Amino acid sequence: MRGCVMLLTVAAAALAQEAPVGSSAQPGATVSSGVPLRVALERRVAIRRVGEPIEGRLVDPVYVFDRVALPAGSVVEGHIAEIGGVPASRRFSAILSGNFTPPRQVRARFDALVFSDGSRLSLRTSLSRGTAHTIRIVKPRKPKEGRTPILAFRAPGKMSRLKSTLFGMLPYHRQAWPAGTLFNSVLQEPLSGPAAQTDSPAVAENEAQEVSARLLTSISSATARRGAPVEAAVTRPLFSTEHRLLIPEGARLVGDVVMAQPARRFHRNGKVLFVFRQIDLPGGSLQGIQGYLEGMEADFDAHLALDPEGAAHATSPKTRFIFPAIAMAVAGLSFHQDYNAQGVPDQDIGGRAESGAVGLGLIGTLLAQTSRTLASSIAFTGAGFSVYSTFIARGEDVVLPVNTPVKVSLGAAFGARPAGASMSRDAAGTRACATGQ
DSSP states (O other): OHHHHHHHHHHHHHHHTTOOOOOOOOSOOEEOTTOEEEEEESSOEEOOSTTOEEEEEESSOEEETTEEEEOTTOEEEEEEEEEOOOOHHHHHHHHHTTOSSOOOOEEEEEEEEEOTTSOEEEOOBOOBOOBSOEEEEEOOOOGGGOOOOOOSSOOOOHHHHHHHHHHHTSSSOOOEEOTTOEEEEEBSSOEEOSSOBOOSOEEOOSSOOEEEEEESSOEETTTOOTTOEEEEEEOSOEEOTTOOEEEOTTOEEEEEEEEEEOOBTTTBOOEEEEEEEEEEETTTEEEEEEEEEEEEEEEGGGOEEEOTTOOEEEOOOGGGGHHHHHHHHHHHHTTOOOBOTTSOBOOOHHHHHHHHHHHHHHHHHHHTTSOHHHHHHHHHHHHHHHHIIIIISOOOOOEEOTTOEEEEEOHHHHHTSOTTOOOOGGGHHHHHHHHTO
């Protein structure tokens, strides 16, 4: 008890003196369990067997309070830990499309961290699935602001997507993780890093203060309700222009859902808007803010975007109209009958193959050769299903899982904070005493 009182006294003195964050050397930093490591593969990895070694690098540095505990670029070693099966329904659907090797659910686990000086740390992470293409999404800004979206990872180019599509169309092909595949692997045990570093602190801007955070609450437009609580944890400390610590890593952003609109029929996509209203700083101090979503990272294939108010919504690519148009054209032409020079109806193998392909893929191509009537039936069935799924079916919901990286603007409320209200490392100890940690 006496130790807690002394620690509270030291914390109060530190705040009263308005001391900036010092650079006193620390013997090391312990990263808590539950913190995700964002690891990107450096090269393509073919999925062959469980235990196959993989290697990647930390995409983002991991901070502890105000210090870098695990620097970005550190090598992370792991292995393929689980290769799941394929549900019967998905396998059957893939076979109808001519794909005899549908993708399986493959997960990786990481075991070791290698620093630039060659030192190694053993670690244990949860199983994680890889995301092939991850991009950073920001809300539209006015031209005068002069700020453009920054890609967390380069979006797949046209040639890359064409190669992936053609490769995936082969009846038999080996499943693989392409280079750049990103894993969010959560630490299952605390990790003690090397001596903490203070390089490259995040500096607050004069006009708009933004913090990097990760969601602690899973959000889906299908299930979210107005007023539902939302929490996030700051992942990168924020400093003032005078290098005073304003917000340390680990501070909690607390807010709620303002608007949630689930996906609806006629391909109307979902939308969700949430706002952070308080920040819980170490030491138990709460401060009111107006925190709006400025950016986030998501799977390229999820087709997510942000509107000017910071609401996340799903978008529908314009290319989705191509296949229905082709299917309807092929279905219409399936009634056309060609005749040879002797006036005998032509068998039209190619036309029947097209009619069968738009309905049942490879299986339809073979079945359509039996009769023109069956070929037309398959073509119209495929065209009808394509039109339904493109124009009438339910749209896509917004899904932001736990640990989704987000960028949050704090607004003028936090900017009005007194200049002397900087944080110190000692202040963090008050919460530990209060909670008995």
